[in-house]
Amino acid sequence: xxxxxxxxxxxxxxxxxxxxxxxxxxxxxxxxxxxxxxxxxxxxxxxxxxxxxxxxxxxxxxxxxxxxxxxxxxxxxxxxxxxxxxxxxxxxxxxxxxxxxxxxxxxxxxxxxxxxxxxxxxxxxxxxxxxxxxxxxxxxxxxxxxxxxxxxxxxxxxxxxxxxxxxxxxxxxxxxxxxxxxxxxxxxxxxxxxxxxxxxxxxxxxxxxxxxxxxxxxxxxxxxxxxxxxxxxxxxxxxxxxxxxxxxxxxxxxxxxxxxxxxxxxxxxxxxxxxxxxxxxxxxxxxxxxxxxxxxxxxxxxxxxx
Amino acid sequence: xxxxxxxxxxxxxxxxxxxxxxxxxxxxxxxxxxxxxxxxxxxxxxxxxxxxxxxxxxxxxxxxxxxxxxxxxxxxxxxxxxxxxxxxxxxxxxxxxxxxxxxxxxxxxxxxxxxxxxxxxxxxxxxxxxxxxxxxxxxxxxxxxxxxxxxxxxxxxxxxxxxxxxxxxxxxxxxxxxxxxxxxxxxxxxxxxxxxxxxxxxxxxxxxxxxxxxxxxxxxxxxxxxxxxxxxxxxxxxxxxxxxxx
Ligand SMILES: Nc1ncnc2c1ncn2[C@@H]1O[C@H](COP(=O)(O)OP(=O)(O)OP(=O)(O)O)[C@@H](O)[C@H]1O
Ligand SMILES: [Mg+2]
Numbered sequence: 001x002x003x004x005x006x007x008x009x010x011x012x013x014x015x016x017x018x019x020x021x022x023x024x025x026x027x028x029x030x031x032x033x034x035x036x037x038x039x040x041x042x043x044x045x046x047x048x049x050x051x052x053x054x055x056x057x058x059x060x061x062x063x064x065x066x067x068x069x070x071x072x073x074x075x076x077x078x079x080x081x082x083x084x085x086x087x088x089x090x091x092x093x094x095x096x097x098x099x100x101x102x103x104x105x106x107x108x109x110x111x112x113x114x115x116x117x118x119x120x121x122x123x124x125x126x127x128x129x130x131x132x133x134x135x136x137x138x139x140x141x142x143x144x145x146x147x148x149x150x151x152x153x154x155x156x157x158x159x160x161x162x163x164x165x166x167x168x169x170x171x172x173x174x175x176x177x178x179x180x181x182x183x184x185x186x187x188x189x190x191x192x193x194x195x196x197x198x199x200x201x202x203x204x205x206x207x208x209x210x211x212x213x214x215x216x217x218x219x220x221x222x223x224x225x226x227x228x229x230x231x232x233x234x235x236x237x238x239x240x241x242x243x244x245x246x247x248x249x250x251x252x253x254x255x256x257x258x259x260x261x262x263x264x265x266x267x268x269x270x271x272x273x274x275x276x277x278x279x280x281x282x283x284x285x286x287x288x289x290x291x292x293x294x295x296x297x298x299x300x301x302x303x304x305x306x
Numbered sequence: 307x308x309x310x311x312x313x314x315x316x317x318x319x320x321x322x323x324x325x326x327x328x329x330x331x332x333x334x335x336x337x338x339x340x341x342x343x344x345x346x347x348x349x350x351x352x353x354x355x356x357x358x359x360x361x362x363x364x365x366x367x368x369x370x371x372x373x374x375x376x377x378x379x380x381x382x383x384x385x386x387x388x389x390x391x392x393x394x395x396x397x398x399x400x401x402x403x404x405x406x407x408x409x410x411x412x413x414x415x416x417x418x419x420x421x422x423x424x425x426x427x428x429x430x431x432x433x434x435x436x437x438x439x440x441x442x443x444x445x446x447x448x449x450x451x452x453x454x455x456x457x458x459x460x461x462x463x464x465x466x467x468x469x470x471x472x473x474x475x476x477x478x479x480x481x482x483x484x485x486x487x488x489x490x491x492x493x494x495x496x497x498x499x500x501x502x503x504x505x506x507x508x509x510x511x512x513x514x515x516x517x518x519x520x521x522x523x524x525x526x527x528x529x530x531x532x533x534x535x536x537x538x539x540x541x542x543x544x545x546x547x548x549x550x551x552x
Contacts, residue, residue, distance in 0.1 A: 051399060053395065053398060053399055073401070073403075076399065076400065076401050077401045081399040081400075083392075083395060083396065083399055085392055085395070086392040086393070086395045086396040086399070087391040087392040087393050087395075087396060088393055088396060089320050089388070089391075089393055091320050091323040091324065092316065092320060096316055096319070099312070100312055100313060100316050101400060103308060103309055103312040103313075104309050104312075104313075104400050104401055104402045105400065105401050106401075143396075143400075147400075147401065
């Protein structure tokens, strides 16, 4: 499949500060691609360079084959954006904003269903300045989609949304992709990335430190699993260290924690049953995207251990 | 074209929802003109108002004042607040053609300037029997030239001034200077010498003169027209230079 986005060797400086230091990734058409990273890592700078809103100092940038530095009008016609920071005139009404942007993108009255989808129907006649933070955010997402773009860039789409609205937003973004739209999603929420993204890239200090599907990223950074259960304090734990794959065993206030690799749950369970203990809360936590993310973005001299 | 029309329509509605600018642009001039007409009447006095009837003199001066206020107050305040608040970014990220936003603001200025002018003319003509434009085509041409000159200047101010507050402060200041010295206040003949010198550098003086000549059916005021055309040209160049360096 053709690439919707190609970035290679993207560099950007602000004054003396090297903000992007050779960023590179590719997004296939029809994919939901997530960009993760700590505050100030350069996520917004990267996606705004791609949209021609900031000037990239160096690098190869293509959006559906067009260079945003040379063909900015073309690119903007293909891309819908929800910017991390932007605004509308305070006194513009919700429906006026949608109609205006639909006219700009040349999609007529296609904005009507968006009002309903993004939960703005009852605020149709409200002025932008009177909307709550989450309502503004929903309006911006609707504006990003109003032009039926081939690529939609969502920079912290669900920041400020309540939990129900967040789930709705996920479903709607998934539906947008079903229609064939490519999605570039900047987010700080690992559950969001895990749920929506086909592939993600993790940015740290202006460099990509990991790319792949969420599962690949997890596998490549950590293979540690944790098994937990509660046990009477008299119950001896020494036998657990002998289990294949177990590395540490600790007794905590909340129960016993066995860390290690491999099929640890089955082995620990087997050993416990053999000794007559059948804890009802025996459970395993597999490494999550969040664990992988924390490892990838941890300062080099302070590796996160958990 | 559809985009320009839609954006202009939205911007017109936004303009009408902004009480501050509506008062300055549409209400205040009408009230002041009404009072001035009441005070000075329509009897020409050979010593002042260049020998014209005060009502006629002020009507053209206030038409010029309204479009000048649109240009130096309303337009820069809107542009600067768009930049400051991030509205400009929102538009820039869309497929909006580059000049459409400025074009829409200029159209809003022309349309609301026209509304203001009709109001002012109606007050003077119906209430005080002022002269309707003698040369309609010439008056319309002068109106357009003056409006575009001030809009171009205002667009430049809107690009240079970083905040809406700065634009508002400067705009209100210019409004009062224009009103007092540009022919919309005390007649030039009674101003002290220093003030006359100052009045000579106030662009509204020339705008009013350029408009007055065709309005009263007098010979074309070449000097005033040239000043307005020069202001338009210089402002357009400044805007072009400024938006390139953005
Ligand atoms: N216009 C600017 N001028 C100077 N420095 C800037 C500018 N924009 C961004 N930076 C710097 O570039 C770095 C990356 O910023 P960017 O906004 O891309 O981060 P981000 O990954 O989007 O962060 P966040 O998660 O907080 O949104 C930061 O250190 C920021 O201070
Ligand atoms: Mg950001």
